Amino acid sequence: SxxxxxxxxxxxxxxxxxxxxxxxxxxxxxxxxxxxxxxxxxxxxxxxxxxxxxxxxxxxxxxxxxxxxxxxxxxxxLQREILLDETGLGVYKRFVRYVAYEILPCETDRRWYFHQSRLCPPPVFMTIITILQIIVFMCYGVMLNKWVLQTYQPDFMKSPLVYHPGHRAQIWRFFSYMFMHVGLEQLGFNALLQLMIGVPLEMVHGVLRISLLYMAGVVAGSLTVSITDMRAPVVGGSGGVYALCSAHLANVVMLLIIVLVHYRNIFAYELLGVQIPPPP
Missing domain, CATH: 1.10.238 (Recoverin; domain 1)
Structure with missing residues (x-):
């Protein structure tokens, strides 16, 4: 053998x-x-x-x-240009390559993810959340006949989905407020970030981790308001979006550190003639 x-x-x-x-x-x-x-x-x-x-x-x-x-x-x-130079890729593989370079800071991890990535299971969590938010917004828009600043409508604020500190005993409101939005601007902004940042993160890190991260941001938003302002209601999925942006910012910082270390090594070798060994 x-x-x-x-x-x-x-x-x-x-x-x-x-x-x-x-x-x-x-x-x-x-x-x-x-x-x-x-x-x-x-x-x-x-x-x-x-x-x-x-x-x-x-x-x-x-x-x-x-x-x-x-x-x-x-x-x-491993050369940085290897994945970028590959040709004849389908639409899905090109998107996977984009996700690899957008999310993963290490070239080895990028290549590993690129070759191991599969379409199943798809990034369903962020897609489903975004679709539900759009459906809820459209339902209230038709019912109230108002698409901008819906919070000014009394019937909107009476919705069982809106979080209000006075109704903290209704536990579901800590989560359900993420489906309600003030208007098209807030909904469009949140949906765009959820799809542009949330979907790539979910493709790399999986449904479980990103769903927990997103829901933790949603709960943190309602808890923060319940502590800081006992009279203000809360609507929108901005808490979850901020959590996604924070996670992506961590990837950007890691990538920046790798780039800075690379240029430090070039400076040390070209100008000082010193070759810095890799970390243990």
């Missing part, structure tokens, strides 16, 4: 030359991205061997911290 070929003495470790020879002279049934990462993991090991379990974890799509360090410090560096 392949395991016997790589580790004939059953030591639990694989010699670099054994795996490299197998990868170069035999056709391994792996996609190019996984094969390249396997070679990077093996070649980056200073002891001349690599743990067999780490290879198994990679083949099972389980990425350990040691694997991340090996990829970061490996000699087979």
């Amino acid at each position: 392949v395991g016997v070929q790589l580790d004939p003495e059953q030591t639990g470790f694989i010699a670099v030359e054994n795996f490299t020879s197998l990868a170069e002279h035999h056709e391994l049934q792996l996609d190019p991205s996984k094969l390249e990462m396997l070679l990077a993991l093996v070649e980056s090991n200073e002891h001349g061997h690599v743990c067999y379990q780490e290879l198994i974890e990679l083949l099972n799509s389980k990425r350990s911290s040691s694997f991340r360090r090996a990829i970061a410090n490996g000699r087979r560096t």
